[in-house]
Amino acid sequence: MSGKDNNKRDRISVLSSHFSSSSPMASEKEAALAATPSDADAPTMYALKFPSLLLHTFSPFLVFVLKSISILHLSWVSLCFTQFLPIYLFDVLNNLFWEQRFDKIINKEIPSTVVYEDDKVLAFRDITPQAPTHILIIPKVKDGLSGLSKAEERHIDILGRLLYTAKLVAKQEGLDDGFRIVINDGPKGYQSVYHIHVHLLGGRQMNWPAG
Numbered sequence: 001m002s003g004k005d006n007n008k009r010d011r012i013s014v015l016s017s018h019f020s021s022s023s024p025m026a027s028e029k030e031a032a033l034a035a036t037p038s039d040a041d042a043p044t045m046y047a048l049k050f051p052s053l054l055l056h057t058f059s060p061f062l063v064f065v066l067k068s069i070s071i072l073h074l075s076w077v078s079l080c081f082t083q084f085l086p087i088y089l090f091d092v093l094n095n096l097f098w099e100q101r102f103d104k105i106i107n108k109e110i111p112s113t114v115v116y117e118d119d120k121v122l123a124f125r126d127i128t129p130q131a132p133t134h135i136l137i138i139p140k141v142k143d144g145l146s147g148l149s150k151a152e153e154r155h156i157d158i159l160g161r162l163l164y165t166a167k168l169v170a171k172q173e174g175l176d177d178g179f180r181i182v183i184n185d186g187p188k189g190y191q192s193v194y195h196i197h198v199h200l201l202g203g204r205q206m207n208w209p210a211g
Contacts, residue, residue: 101193101195102142102195103142105124106138115169116168116169120158121140121158122138122140123136123137123138130199132202132203133173133175134201136199137162137169138198139162141158143158145195146195146196147185147191148185149185163181165198166198170200173202175202175203178206179202180199180206180210181199181200182201183196183197183198184199
């Protein structure tokens with residue numbers, strides 16, 4: 001057979017391979033089609049994706065709720081706890097919600113209206129005021145002083161500083177006709193935040209008994 005015939009046959013063979021069903025391109029296409037999920041697989045695929053879709057959809061709402069719990073002063077929650085839960089359970093749940101609340105205010109992580117601040121104490125307006133003037137005064141370092149009943153001798157200086165600061169703030173607020181100082185302690189004392197704090201109330205006539 002001549003060289004021309006061999007070349008011609010080789011060219012025909014190459015051209016035929018491009019139209020053959022066993023070509024690499026055809027095989028790749030078949031593999032891709034085989035890998036595509038069928039309608040029967042759809043429920044399984046949706047079930048796998050549903051939790052992540054749900055979390056993605058509602059995550060902004062969850063963040064908003066958590067921030068609201070952190071910022072709002074939900075004193076009625078403490079009241080419900082004291083009425084319906086054993087004291088030890090109240091302490092556990094209350095600390096869970098409020099233990100770091102004042103630390104966040106001191107560190108400016110949540111907003112507050114500060115009226116006085118020095119290196120030892122911070123005074124800011126209560127967001128649920130019980131009088132025209134209602135200010136909370138707290139130590140910047142708790143040092144185990146979660147409430148007045150936990151006070152030890154080493155706390156004498158900071159306790160005195162809190163009361164002296166209350167006098168300074170009362171003067172600053174124009175409470176020349178008088179004011180009231182309140183320190184709540186424990187569940188029965190209606191303490192809602194276990195970081196000792198002094199309530200300064202004024203701007204209206206106070207009554208007695210305070211109860």
